[in-house]
Amino acid sequence: MIGVKVQDLVKKFGDMVALKTISLTIEPGELFFLLGPSGCGKTTLLRSLAGFYLPESGKILFGDEDVSRLEPHKRNTGMMFQSYALWPHKTVAQNVAFGLEQQNVSKAEIERRTMEALDSVQMGQYAERKPNALSGGQQQRVALARALVIRPRCLLLDEPLSNLDAKLRLEMRTEIRRICKEYKLTTIYVTHDQKEALSIADRMAVLKDGNILQVGTPLDVYKRPMSRFVASFIGETNFIEGKVVRSDAGTALVKTERGEFSGVMVPGYEVKDGQTAYLSMRPECIKIEDIKPEDNYLEGKIEDVIYYGEVAHYVFKSGDFRLKISELNPKYLTHSKDKTVYAYIHPEDLVVLKD
């Protein structure tokens, strides 16, 4: 197992700067996610790690080795492409064996390891099929086996699940985590699907416009986003703008046109007294109550209800301001639209953002 380090990496395409001086440290054996909207540079970063893009400046280290200028075929990374890139003129077994053939491994060894890799993704019985005779999920498994079989220094996954249907995606993401941990692989996983990242990442980096905005565990990033962009990109949230009345020791009191609220600040991104601040409230953190709470609440009416079965989404209207609220095991489905209710949020769940 080796760690991967990215130091001050800059990548340009013509005048367009795709990566703006990026630094990142990925621990050995970690399942690390690169997350961001399309065009944020996550795939550029992944392809730079694989060696398909040469950076303008900066370094990439695999363990202690500087691989920044190394050609792709000498980096020994196992990459899984978004389109899988299974060669249609080769069988499943030939696809998987290809990487080993490049390493001068003996025939018997190639055969043994190929079958082993196929078995570990439950594709052993399809060894002699051609890729286009496989379903999307099966192709995905073969692509994974092909990347794993060469025992790469790190595994690079480029939106590996984007071509699968919703149900398979759920199944495969835990499968990928199982395999990465079983092979003890340092894995870098690119996706724009925050659910994938939140559910299986050890840590993740959120990118935007070629910059890394935040690095942390899923819990950190979700609970303590450092900006409005991160808060709304990872999960859903409501924002209220206000002025900081008082801030100290990680908490702040903010005055908005809908009243005063206290919440927590994110370490490193604290607001100061008198500054403009944005309050982020996750829909599931807000509780609807009939009785007026002591503080940290909005007064208003339930304007609309969208029922999903296990959960309901409410549109809560307070003055001209609308809040999204969600409730498991919903109780306010048939609530009168004229009756005043209260939306309460615990200070611990309310994040005060600078930007």
Place this chain on the structure above:
Amino acid sequence: MPRNFAYFIYAITVVFFLCFFVWPIWQILKGGFVDADGSVTFAYILEVFDNPIYLEGLQNAFTLALCTTILSLLMAVPLAFINDRFAFPGKKVFGAMALLPIMLPPFVGAIGIQQILGQYGVLNVVLDHLGIISQGHYIDWLGGEGRFWGVVVMSALSLYPILYLNAQASLANIDPAMEEAAENLGCTGVRRFFSITLPLMRSGLFAGSTIVFIWAFTELGVPLLFDYNRITSVQIFNGIKDIGGNPFPYALVTVMLLFSVLFYAVGKGLFGRQNFAMMAKASHAGEPKQLGLVGNVICTGLFCIVIGMALIPHLAVVLVSFSGDWYHSILPQHWTTLNYEIALAHNLTVPSIQNSLIYASAATVLNVLLGICLAFVIVRTELPGRGLLDAMAMLPLAVPGLVMAFGYLAMCQEGKAFSFLNPTENPTALLIIAYAVRKMPFVVRSAVAGLQQTSVTYEEAAQNLGCPPLKSAFKITIPLIMANLLAGALLAFSQGMLEVSDSLVLAQKQAYYPITKAIYELMAILGDGRFIASALGVWSMAFLAVTIIGASILLGKKLGAIFRV
């Protein structure tokens, strides 16, 4: 592909094209515009337009090209349309048969047409039997104006498949929803064809028409065999003997070149830009419409007429090749295989087949090597100027073969830089290069198409697994585009076997004659020359049949893309 290697390939192909495409053309322009003292002059060019004989030749060439293109369009578009839209018996067979004329060398067919339309040919005898005309009043169909129309018909019959393929590819590109939308709004049938379908096909059709126009404008073989001399191409051919001292052949070639470039530019500029981007891939496959009895009869009838007309000249050639004597009768009076024996025994025949095989296959190998390299540089690198390279590789389609042949001859004259290639001694090297340059577009187009359809991630995946870049290209990409390469190579090969202009102009010693020149020479022999030439023609046709059928099986509908510039 490693950057240094890409630059290397780039340099080689640029040098090759500079030497064997740009340089010969430059030699012609110099001959046309520079006088003996080395100063620029327009006198020679103006002289061409002053000379009534040259002027008539140009007019005839233009009219010939125009008539040929219109006739080809009239044959190709309806056939492509009904083949795309309707289901009728024998649809597939007819579709394939319609392409047959591509591989029938038009200038061999000219022998057949003369047999049919000559004064004592089949048509007059048939009319005589029917009592419409009587002996003594036989019409010379190919006399006077008739000779011109003979050339037009023969050229159109051999060129319409290019337009057929173009039309077919264009039709396949049209999302059926476009037509359904028109139908939904109440526009159907013929009106819909002219207001929706034809405009959508237009850019593809014009690309093909430009090529057909230029090819017909500069056609040498057919007019030569019809003995039709009042046309620029033949005038140039006859002027070649004077290439050493006389500037007028140069001036004439320059004028032809300028006109060709003009037509090409007009075709590209006017119609090439209007390529309607299809917003989406066809949302669903268009279902061919089932037809009733009348529809079936009309569809198959149309195909039968066109294919029949296209095949008659060549059928006649086959008959001629098996006839002992065929004069003043509907069918040959005697059947014999003697012609084949004589043909094989003739000291022109066997060497000419050998020569053609050597020239065409060597040129094809050169083509494929250069073509793969070029395609990789064009599609897979971002080197500056690769767009220009792409355009340059396609240009030989637009520059007439006769012009190129003349340029080669000019650049190999005594005292010039390439005099070591002078064809009067041994034309092998020059012919191989000439064939390769002329047929390059076929190979480059098909290789480029193959690469564009093959995702670069296939190669990246191989590199990622430890395979070096060049090896990845060979182990992964080349097998994936093999069908395209083979098809392009087969086309280049068959076109090389049939090549007329370079062969007639550059092969000057009997020992080095390719098939086409041998046929031309045999035709000139009085008595049984015609029969022996036909036998050799049949040989070459059989040869080509195999290669073209192979290519169309490999590429299917994509074959049409090769002819789009």
